[in-house]
Amino acid sequence: MRFMIIVKATAESEKKGALPDPQLMADMSKFNEELIKAGVVLAMDGLQPSCNGARVKFSGKSRTVVDGPFTETKELVAGFWIWQLKSIAEAIEWVKRCPNPHHGESEIEIRQVFEMEDFAPLLSEEEIQYKVSRRAELPNQTSNI
Amino acid sequence: MAATDHHCTIEAVWRIEFARVIASLTRFTRDVGLAEDLAQEAFLAALEQWPQSGVPDNPGAWLTATGKRRAIDLFRHNAVARCKHEELARELDVLEQASPDLDAELDNAISDDLLRLVFIACHPVLPADSRVALTLRLLGGLTTEEVARAFLTPEPTIAQRIVRAKRTLADKRIPFEVPCGPELVIRLSSVLEVIYLIFNEGYSATSGADLMRPSLCEDALRLGRILAELMITESEVHGLVALMEIQASRTRARVTATGEAVLLLEQNRSQWDQLLIRRGLLAIQRAHRINAGRGTYLLQAEIAACHACAHTPADTDWHRIVALYTELAQVHPSPVIELNRAVAVSMADGPEAGLALVDSLTGEPSLARYHLLPSVRADLLCKLGRQSEARVEFERAAAITRNTRERDFFLARAASFEISTASLQER
Numbered sequence: 001m002r003f004m005i006i007v008k009a010t011a012e013s014e015k016k017g018a019l020p021d022p023q024l025m026a027d028m029s030k031f032n033e034e035l036i037k038a039g040v041v042l043a044m045d046g047l048q049p050s051c052n053g054a055r056v057k058f059s060g061k062s063r064t065v066v067d068g069p070f071t072e073t074k075e076l077v078a079g080f081w082i083w084q085l086k087s088i089a090e091a092i093e094w095v096k097r098c099p100n101p102h103h104g105e106s107e108i109e110i111r112q113v114f115e116m117e118d119f120a121p122l123l124s125e126e127e128i129q130y131k132v133s134r135r136a137e138l139p140n141q142t143s144n145i
Numbered sequence: 146m147a148a149t150d151h152h153c154t155i156e157a158v159w160r161i162e163f164a165r166v167i168a169s170l171t172r173f174t175r176d177v178g179l180a181e182d183l184a185q186e187a188f189l190a191a192l193e194q195w196p197q198s199g200v201p202d203n204p205g206a207w208l209t210a211t212g213k214r215r216a217i218d219l220f221r222h223n224a225v226a227r228c229k230h231e232e233l234a235r236e237l238d239v240l241e242q243a244s245p246d247l248d249a250e251l252d253n254a255i256s257d258d259l260l261r262l263v264f265i266a267c268h269p270v271l272p273a274d275s276r277v278a279l280t281l282r283l284l285g286g287l288t289t290e291e292v293a294r295a296f297l298t299p300e301p302t303i304a305q306r307i308v309r310a311k312r313t314l315a316d317k318r319i320p321f322e323v324p325c326g327p328e329l330v331i332r333l334s335s336v337l338e339v340i341y342l343i344f345n346e347g348y349s350a351t352s353g354a355d356l357m358r359p360s361l362c363e364d365a366l367r368l369g370r371i372l373a374e375l376m377i378t379e380s381e382v383h384g385l386v387a388l389m390e391i392q393a394s395r396t397r398a399r400v401t402a403t404g405e406a407v408l409l410l411e412q413n414r415s416q417w418d419q420l421l422i423r424r425g426l427l428a429i430q431r432a433h434r435i436n437a438g439r440g441t442y443l444l445q446a447e448i449a450a451c452h453a454c455a456h457t458p459a460d461t462d463w464h465r466i467v468a469l470y471t472e473l474a475q476v477h478p479s480p481v482i483e484l485n486r487a488v489a490v491s492m493a494d495g496p497e498a499g500l501a502l503v504d505s506l507t508g509e510p511s512l513a514r515y516h517l518l519p520s521v522r523a524d525l526l527c528k529l530g531r532q533s534e535a536r537v538e539f540e541r542a543a544a545i546t547r548n549t550r551e552r553d554f555f556l557a558r559a560a561s562f563e564i565s566t567a568s569l570q571e572r
Contacts, residue, residue: 039370
């Protein structure tokens with residue numbers, strides 16, 4: 001199963017032009033190395049402060065663009081990983097080993113990603129029949145199915 | 146914290162650490178079976194002690210040290226092994242007095258041990274099914290019950306397989322080492338074969354009823370990714386990782402909700418996992434940076450990548466796929482690869498060219514019972530308008546296949562020609 005590991009922002013990380021502290025970066029890259037060696041990481045990235053971002057608000061059919069920065073700092077995302085693991089307990093254990101991503105107080109959130117088997121059958125019987133009938137028109141594929 | 150929470154935490158720590166703990170203990174005792182027993186004991190000790198003392202700062206080191214202490218106790222009580230014990234005690238002293246720059250050193254030592262563990266679990270002296278079971282047990286961290294469920298095999302059979310494998314390794318005094326020179330090539334191919342077998346066991350399971358089997362794909366991918374970091378200069382390791390990533394990217398698209406397989410060209414490409422495709426392409430790039438000839442895994446990965454990069458089936462670069470199959474057939478001559486190449490040729494240069502290649506394979510004894518040979522031939526004949534010949538070939542394919550769904554499909558296609566011939570006659 002996959003998890004999105006979300007590093008929350010802080011006032012410091014939200015400052016305009018803010019770059020991560022070199023020491024924090026070094027600690028974090030050591031941790032990343034461990035994750036990669038353990039075959040756990042699928043993806044990761046850090047995000048720029050929200051002043052470089054924007055939001056699109058939806059209301060029925062109307063769309064309103066709101067430019068950053070956004071105020072609810074602690075709820076903003078500063079970075080993320082996608083990990084593939086056996087259980088949320090394992091994800092928690094890895095997160096506990098993560099260096100504090102900011103100076104002082106900070107928070108990392110763990111969320112499970114939906115997998116195919118979380119959804120009810122995606123194809124109707126009709127769609128399946130269609131696919132089967134179409135197969136007759138397609139060339140044989142002996143590999144790479 | 147409740148007892149069950151503690152148990153969960155310790156189990157999670159265990160999953161993260163076990164392979165490295167077993168690897169270190171194997172080097173210490175030179176016995177995989179004993180190392181695993183000791184690691185289990187260390188785990189039990191953790192279950193007993195950690196709820197009170199809390200999880201130590203470096204749980205992996207704690208588990209390894211606990212296992213080593215048990216080993217020394219064991220050897221102390223065993224006169225036969227006394228010499229060994231003295232030697233080990235000395236080693237432990239040296240280890241404990243190791244230089245203060247130990248973090249990096251220790252890390253490297255553990256990585257080396259882990260790699261040795263991979264090679265011993267996949268040693269060709271063991272039958273393939275034992276290698277698979279032992280690898281999943283020692284490196285994948287699966288319990289015997291989980292391995293049994295994944296392979297739809299009774300648990301005692303798997304348990305016995307693992308016990309016997311460990312005994313064989315001990316009896317034959319298989320050294321705990323990473324082979325070098327020409328031996329490395331043979332041994333590495335056994336390691337890659339084991340990982341790919343695990344992957345395919347999960348990949349070929351089309352039913353979603355038991356989630357254990359598809360999760361074998363994840364286990365194999367994780368093993369592959371770990372190996373890629375341990376052996377960064379081996380292009381075939383990256384090739385295998387790339388192949389698995391790209392194949393896994395199609396998981397969502399390749400089976401219908403009712404378990405019906407969807408052929409590659411019919412798959413809904415928007416369901417392909419772009420993250421895994423990107424990882425696969427990156428792994429191919431890593432392999433290319435190593436100056437070595439392309440091996441079978443890398444070539445297969447590149448063929449898979451050709452499909453992964455085509456937005457629609459019509460965008461597929463069939464000429465490139467033909468070239469890759471040609472190279473693959475040279476590296477690994479096989480009639481099945483030739484048949485695949487023939488299909489690619491028919492897509493690149495038309496059915497006539499493909500059929501000429503398929504016809505050259507009809508005398509191949511190893512393909513005599515291979516249902517895809519007549520079915521490919523039937524398809525090409527059909528495209529060339531040679532319907533009565535196509536019908537015979539579909540019937541032949543139906544007679545050979547063991548899969549009832551496939552048989553029905555071939556028979557239906559054979560029957561469709563009868564109808565169209567009949568309607569022609571009416572006119």
